[in-house]
Amino acid sequence: MNPYSLKWWQLFILGTMSIGGSFWVHIENLFKIGERRHAFKKARQYASKVHKPVLNYGCEDTAFGDVNVDISLHSVPNFIQIEPSPAQTPFKDKQFAAVVCSHVIEHVPDPESLIQELDRIADQVYMLVPNPIFLWTWVWPEHEWVFIRGKQFRISNTIVSKIIQ
16 A cells, blocks of 8 residues: 555544554553552552562563562563463462462463462462453464453464454
């Protein structure tokens, strides 16, 4: 498509769609940040009662946990690089008061094994998943699962790749 051959109203529609898409990405990020803060607040409240640390599983560039882990190397305090799920973590049984697992489970091949491992190492597990009302939940290439009302559904990579192309 040659942008110089488009009519003014076609450019307007494309521009509006672009701005609208960008707007929803920002709204989605605000949801993610709000959910994460709420989960860590609850995790910290419980951790202070039982005097155990909080684990930030899949920390990315955030340092909310007393221990922060991810499969990719990050420069955050108290960071430990781990193997991708379903590998067992290097932690003892019930070592943590709580674990906050934010936007990780939709990437793993076997969500049940990740849930079992997090249950093993923590008293409480706070699992945050992308909201299915947002487009990126469905079309992000690395997402294998979408979660709706507590049920998991496999996303077909074939369909996603066709949508993206």
